[in-house]
Amino acid sequence: MAKIEETKIDAKIPAGPLAEKWNYYKSHQKLVNPANKRRLDVIVVGTGLAGASAAASLAELGFNVLNFCIQDSPRRAHSIAAQGGINAAKNYQNDGDSVYRLFYDTIKGGDYRAREANVHRLAEVSGNIIDQCVAQGVPFAREYGGLLDNRSFGGAQVSRTFYAKGQTGQQLLLGAYSALSRQIGQGKVKLYARYEMLDVVIIDGRARGIIARNLVTGKVERFFAHAVVIGTGGYGNTFFLSTNAMGSNGSAAVQIYKKGAYFSNPAYAQIHPTCIPVHGEYQSKLTLMSESLRNDGRIWVPKKKEDAEAIRAGKLKPTDLKEEDRDYYLERRYPAFGNLVPRDVASRAAKERCDAGFGVGNTGLAVYLDFSSAIERLGEDTIRARYGNLFQMYEKIVDDNPYKTPMMIYPAIHYTMGGIWVDYELQTSIKGLFCIGEANFSDHGANRLGASALMQGLADGYFVLPYTIQNYLSDQIQVPRMSTDLPEFDEAEKAVKDKIERIMKVQGDHSVDSIHRELGLVMWDFVGMGRNKAGLEIALEKIKQIREEFWTKVYVPGTTDGVNVELEKALRVADFIEIGELMARDALMREESCGGHFREEYQTPDGEALRNDEEFSFASCWKYNGEGQEPTLLKEALDYEFIQRQQRNYKA
Amino acid sequence: MWLIDSSIGRKFIMSITGVFLVLFLLFHSLMNFTVIISPEAYNAICEFLGANWYALVGTSVLAAGFVIHILYALYLTAQNMRARGKERYAVSKNQKSVEWASQNMLILGAIVLGFLVLHLYNFWYKMQFAELTGIHTGQFHPADGAAYVADLFSSPVYCVIYIVWLVALWLHLTHGVWSALQSLGLNNKTWLPRVKVISNIVSTIVILLFVSIPVYYLLGCGSGC
Amino acid sequence: MEKTINVTLKVWRQAGPKAKGAFELYKLDNVSTDSSFLEMLDVLNEKLIKERKEPIVFDHDCREGICGMCSLYINGHPHGKDGETTTCQLHMRRFSDGETIVVEPWRSAAFPVIKDLMVDRSAYDKIIQAGGYVSVNTGGVPDGNAIPISKIKADEAMDAASCIGCGACAAACKNGSAMLFLAAKVSQLALLPQGRVEASARAKAMVAKMDELGFGNCTNTGACEAECPKAISISHIARLNREFLCAKFQD
Secondary structure, X not given: OOEEOOOOOOOOOOOOXXXXXXXXXXXXXXXXXXXXXXXXXXXXXXXXXXXXXXHHHHXXXXXXXXXXXXXXOHHHOHHHHOOOOEEOOOOOOOOOOOHHHHHHHHHHHOOOXXXXXXXXXXXXXHHHHHHHHHHHOOOOOEOOOOOEXXXXXXXXXXXXXXXXOOOHHHHHHHHHHHHHHHHXXXXXXXXXXXXXXXXXXXXXXXXXXXXXXXXXXXXXXXXXXXXXXXXXXXXXXXXXXXXXXXXXXXXXXXXXXXXOOOEEOOOOEEEEEEEOOOOOOOOOOOOEOXXXXXXXXXXXXXXXXXXXXXXXXXXXXXXXXOHHHEEOHHXXXXXXXXXXXXXXXXXXXXXXXXXXXXXXXXXXXXXXXXXXXXXXXXXXXXXXXXXXXXXXXXXXXXXXXXOOOOEEXXXXXXXXXXXXXXXXXXXXXXXXXXXXXXXXXXXXXXXXXXXXXXXXXXXXXXXXXXXXXXXXXXXXXXXXXXXXXXXXXXXXXXXXXXXXXXXXXXXXXXXXXXXXHHHHXXXXXXXXXXXXXXXXXXXXXXXXXXXXXXXXXXXXXXXXXXXXXXXXXXXXXHHHHHHHHHHHHHHHHOOOOEOOEOEOOOEOOOOOEOOOHHHXXXXXXXXXXXXXXXXXXXXXXXXXXXXXXXXXXXXX | OHHHHOHHHHHHHHHHHHHHXXXXXXXXXXXXXXXXXXXXXXXXXXXXXXXXXXXXXXXXXXXXXXXXXXXXXXXXXXXXXXXHOOOOOOOOOOOOOOOHHHHOXXXXXXXXXXXXXXXXXXXXXXXXXHHHHOOOOOOOOOOOHHHHHHHHOOOHHHHHHHHHHHHHHHHHHHHHHHHHHHHOOOOOOOHHHHHHHHHHHHHHHHHHHHHHHHHHHHOOOOOOO | OOOEEEXXXXXXXXXXXXXXXXXXXXXXXXXXXXXXXXHHHHHHHHHHHHOOOOOOXXXXXXXXXXXXXXXXXXXXXXXXXOOOOOHHHOEHHHOOXXXXXXXXXXXXXXXXXXXXXXXXXXXXXXXXXXXXXXXOOOOOOOOOOOOOOOHHHHHHHHHHHOOOOOOHHHHHOOOOOOHHHHHHHHHHHHHOHHHHOOHHHHHHHHHHHHHHOOOOOOOOOOHHHHHOOOOOOOHHHHHHHHHHHHHHHHO
């Protein structure tokens, strides 16, 4: 078993009452004066909601920002694909919302595994995000009276989700992108598109720059900064098939983990209940159908096994099934929240039904999401106005009309709550190295509520990091810009080049994708929705074999000069293997079920997740010990001062 | 100067000259139509538009409009060819909603221009130009437009040539009129289809008025039916 | 249950920005009609790798039609001939057995080829950097509900804002014009009170940048609208023209 170190991890949470902490922090933190800001450089890696908003906001304050992204434009970051909406405690609907309630829902949704102070701060700034985005010209949906409209999302009993059709992520990202573009135009941000970070450079214990590869020329380059911010998103693609973009990866996280940043709660991965089911071997990714669909759609499977079998065999159509032969299992099991239970609960319930033999689709791994009663109640036009683009997307992929036949959905990996450990200031365990957005572990605990990822990414980038980073940079004003010829840069660059060369030299006969696919299957089977001790031990063994296979059999064609997509993928897969192992290790260590982490051994009699607050009320922090060495487990105790922990209950 | 340097400025010039030329065509077609109703009235207009100072000023402005429209067309096309890049698509197709005329305005323009030269030789050279310079090459009096019309269209070949020309002009106008309004910014989502319909009606009226004359003569109505 | 087809692909291969490119033919059998066009290319690439050849380079990322990263000129149309579809959302069921499919990169002077089917679209970013924003800094903004905005205007702004910046408009345009892309942004912000404040300056700056970058002049052929995967209307171009001309006449 893993080495456990009983070091006390200090999250630097300000003292005082919960609601006063952030204000207190802001009033007492150190700041950098405008003249000094000009002399400080900050590297921001990633241009998603967190990265772009941070880069723009820091540049507006006067820092010099270097911003990196792997795509051809900052606007491509995968935040763009978020569909449903963004939460904010505005209480515009007068339905009883408040900062406290958003805070409470988020903590509860995360199954009491998040840090109270961080979540409260998130709820506090949530309203500012909406104001900021409106000011940028984000075209949020509005009522006829001209005011902002809201919809409901899972895990909440109020309507606090702001949205722009089914393209909220796109509109918010384009807002942040426009703010970033303005700073690029003014020369305050230098953009490096089609660049991939390959390592962080540490000088005297502080992050002082990065090594990045120009994906067009293939050249490995060095960049200095006084502080480095990582906003590179989650590691869901470890599973090969996920709702993440093809390029989404966890490599930056692995690089900084290997340089000493703690990796926290890697096992907490979110399985999203409403995705289009897997349909073929050639499949490259899974497509999400927004959670907002659960506002009006009802989820069901046949009540009788023989009906399910007939449907699978293509002998029966779902529309032929009478109302009394359908099992609306979410409404049955969770009368209070019904179809709007949190994602982890909905996903597990779908898996339970399919495992029990009630699944539909030709694989039996699908359930129905039915709009017929909503269409009857509201009319097809209303449904079209609300979800038209999602229905169209579904029809293109599945070639079936969801207005007529119920959609088929199945859970898929969507988001990773775990990530790089950060303190209250979003600083990692390496000084001067910050981590924001999905890449960090901070706010969602063991499960994220719908429409909260956009909120967290933008909160970190617009309203948290621009403050907290100054507390660090204020004592860096005397530090001159360093040369990238320093030995630390030499060393880091050499390590990167060696790694690339090592991969190129293997010249085996397995394509990168084939190995990645193999890893994904192991992850899905053993580290997916339902985990158990034996399975996780198998996973660890298999991942070890896959690592061996990768380093002896991978084949990367071409050269290191110029564009080499296979090389890019190979570098990422090498890191996914590391993350996969860490996920399995963390899942094995956590002998309880909480949120997205479900250990089959630990469940209530009616199949709900059973937490063990006595022993596992901590955030696991994994410390790297070198290649081939087991990492050390450190624990950040989660002391709940303000909320009474309860068994999550969405039934009544 | 933004009317030369900027793409929208250049398009503005194209549109303004285009609209001006359309207005001219509208007037010209109405004037021509009188030849069917009353050759005498037509000749009165011809006389009025002879070598008078205001007619000459009008002619010069009109000519300038043509020249600017053509020069800008060449300039825009050259720029657009460059913007397309050196490599061309091996296969390139249009969606149904893309009108053929819209993609071939230069070719249509060139056809229109070619026939225009012939047209100027047929009429203007023998009429206003003759009056102006005193070089009489025509067989009738320079102000006897009706006679020239009747004479030219007594040849069915000329009738057909003119009809072909007018069809090319019609195609040029169906795109040109609404396109000019679009370039001038006089359009929105609601009006987009309406503007297209209005443009088609205007172009069709102009062309029908023009076409009616060769058709009138082709059917033999010119010689007293 | 699964249907498969055999296709021949005629793909543009080009080693680098300055290299001379040419078409190459590839035969691919048993392509599932449920796979997307890019998944079909993945299968082809997997095959090429097995044959120890260099795979075809093409841009792609989200594969759900929203990031705008995928491109490809397929059988004479950007993103293929289906309307309102990006290449990643185009499925093989739209092709017939035995068909030859011609795949080319975007071709426009402002979008130089990087490798094979991958092109450089940074010109679009530069246009946005010239003025495609509202000049507000983070913080100090009014409440989101402080300024009511008519639903009709907000919805029209949303329609314009749904542009994914893929470049299909300029790729489809016989004039290599980026007007639809530019108009979508100018129009979105001009429709909203927040963007109205600097609407004139924005239109002028963005048009100037577009011209500087070597894009062509719009002749209203409407090819951009017809090929736009988000069906953005050319009525936004009219609004851009209006904004620009009014701004210039006010100067």
